[in-house]
Amino acid sequence: MAVIDDFLEDYERQFDFWDASARIARGLLESALASSGLRAIVTSRAKSVDRLSVKLHARNRDMAYRSVAQIKKDIVDLAGVRVALYFPGQMDEAEQVIRTTLDVQHDKRFPPDRASTGPKVGTPDPLILLGEQAASPGETAHVHRFSGYGARHFRVLIPDSRLTTGQDRYASALVEVQMASVLMHAWSEVEHDLVYKPLGGELSSSEYALLDQLNGLVLAGEIALEQLQKAGDARVSMADTPFRDHYELAEFLRSRLSDRGVNVTDSTLGQVDALFDYLSTEESATASIVESYLDSLERDFEHRPVADQLADLMLSGDESRYKAYLRAMETSRHPSNLRRTTTASLRANAPRTLALGEFVTAWVLLETLLKDILEVDKARLPPLPVLFRQLAARELITSEEDAELRIMRDLRNRVIHGGAADVTPESLRESAAWLRHLTRTIELKVDGR
Known part of the structure; x- marks a missing residue:
């Protein structure tokens, strides 16, 4: 059909664009999931021309394509990313990572009768549905006993803020992200290729029954994976040896927070790496040390992730600790840190780097003063809002200074945890000067001058 041929010729010319779009989205998700301590295999692809041709001719029987524009509106999975989770119990948390990293336009959950948290997409490809199949003459249609394909699909755009210089054109590419367990992805590939691309005619009822049995084994395997995850959580929580990697630290945090009634799947742990x-x-990567801070966490994890809050509690007004944490942040796998470093970029960022150092130093001096004048544990500071209330109660800061100090605290959180890319060096230097002035004002009030 001429209209399909025209679309395929156009797609062949744009294949590199769609392939690059998928690779960029994959890289961002792969980094964000790893940074949050979620084990997954992330792959990407641009749809092959041959498979696209087969799909278009099959869909044309129902759609009766009349224009290239109609096909473009119908086919939305030219660029695809597959997220295969090791542990299906982490699906909710992984979804939050996807929503935080990419701009989700539509979503769909399978089986389709499960509730979805966002707008629905149109009817998916047949590969994601298991229904009753038409029987061959003399055979009875096979009725599936299991739920079939279990996954979540998202149609996403790549935010401008995630793209580097020269990648602006990829912001318009709609990418489909398919998330399921490693076992479910494997089963869906087998099921799809056998049922919807048969080379030797329609499958028999016996073959459908075998696929259904395999689906049951996959579902049982997912239950086993969830039990394996829980067993690993228990092992890590009981041990007082150092965590082997950030994945073990993440499992420990999920387990301990769950014991405290915290549902971490409503947000993310943050940059656990x-x-x-x-x-x-x-030399503090042990369960006993980390656990000692957990009861001091604020429950606002959606705005202040667990890892960020723990780091804040551990830094405790110690400049050497701040510098060590900032070095760790520079090597984080999080997408916000995936910027190519060049000689030119280092030269351009030099004023900003100096301003950041000036701001951090001013903040540390303020924290050090707070430890000296307030009745707090010298080894660690309570959450900063607690200290601000103590300052206000002792009339060491005015209400206006209190309000401004909370703004400075938000800036400090962005600086330390990698979210201050849009803050100019001038603003950082002005903020540092204000902090130094406030520190001196508090000192004078304490001395009675």
């Missing part, structure tokens, strides 16, 4: 690297340099 940076926290682990910092703890390792401080």
Whole structure:
């Protein structure tokens, strides 16, 4: 059909664009999932021309394509990313990572009768559905006993903030992200290729029954994976030997927070890899040390992830600890740190680097003063809002200074945890000057001058 041939010729010319779009989305998700301590295999592809041709001719029987524009509107999986999770019990948390990293336009859960948290997409490819199949003459249609394909699909755009210089054109590419367990992805590939691309005619009822049995084994395997995850959590939580990697630290945090009634799947743990690297340099990457901070966490994990809060509690006004944590942040796998470093970029960023150092130093001096004048544990500081309330109660800061100090705290959190890329060096230097002035003002009030 001429309209399909025209679309395929156009797609062949744009194949590199779609392939690059998928690779960029894959890299961002792979880094974000790893940074959060979620084990997954992330792959990407641009749809092959041959497979696309087969799909278009099959869909044309129902769609009756009349224009290239109609095909473009119908086919939305030219660029695809597959997320295969080791542990299906981490699906909710992984979804939050996807939503935080990419701009989700639509989502769909399978089986389709499960509730979805966002707008629905159109009817998916047949590969994601298991229904009753038409029987061959003389045979009875096979009725599936299991739920079939279990996954979550997202159609996403790559945010401009995630793209580097020269990648702006990929912001318009719609990418489909398919997330399921490693076992479910394997089963869906077998099921799809046998049922919807048969080379030797339609499958028999016996073959459908065998596929259904395999689906049951996959579902049982997912239950086993969830039990394996829980067993690993228990092992890591009981041991007082150093965590082997940031994945073990993440499992420990999930287990311990769950014991405290915290549902971490509603948000994410944050950059656990940076926290682990910092703890390792401080020789503090053990369950007993980390657990001692957990009861001091604020429950606002959606805005302040667990890893960020733990790091804040551990830094405790110690400049050497701040520097160690900032070094760990620089090597984090998180997408916000995936920027290519060149001589030109280092030269351009030199004023910003100096301003960041000036701001951090001013903040540390303020924290050090707070430890000296307030009745707190010298080894660690309570959450900063607690200290601010103590300052206000002792009339060491005015209400206006209190409000400004909370703004400075938000800036400090962005600086330390990698979210201050849009703050100019001038703003950082002005903020540092204000902090130094406030520190001196508090000192004078304490001395009675």
